[in-house]
Amino acid sequence: MRPLKWNKDKNIRDSGHWLASKIELIELKDEILKNNQKANIKRGGIFNVELGRGNIGAEKNKLRPCLIISRNILNNGQTVVIIPLSTKFDYKLISLKKVPRYKNHFILFADEYSFSRDDLCLKCEDIRVIDKVRIKDHLGNIKKFHLDMVKKRILFTLGF
DSSP, rough: OOOOOHHHHHHHHHHHHHHHHHHHHHHHHHHHHHHHTTTTOOOTTEEEEEEOSSSSOEEEEEEEEEESOOOOOOSSSSEEEEEEEESSOEEEOOOTTTEEEETEEEEEEEEOOOTOOEEEEEEEGEEEEEEEEEEEEEEEEEOOHHHHHHHHHHHHHTTO
């Protein structure tokens, strides 16, 4: 893996900017609950999600696409389980095709998913729970057989 780039001062500045954005999200929370917005979020959906700024180390941050992986019945609550997508990932070329370097990663190729100009990687070690207020626009859905492959990588990541 590539060495982690860490800039403490930038991280502190980003945390300050994120606080103002977080307050806006908190204000939106009441409206979302009252109007039952975001009620139709389903497993396999890919949404832009505001993950914040100033996160620590390798934690994913900023607005980025994320895959919903929680069960649909659980998605009726206030939180969902997601995996952020990243344009930065390690891969090897096999027969001129990108293959993830790690068994817990899965690549969504841009030529199969029109919502991205770049290939995107699901890094299953980055699973996290978020409040639905962080969810922005719906970008698309992952193909069923790709979701099945992601499931295998999640199980590998968690050691089941």
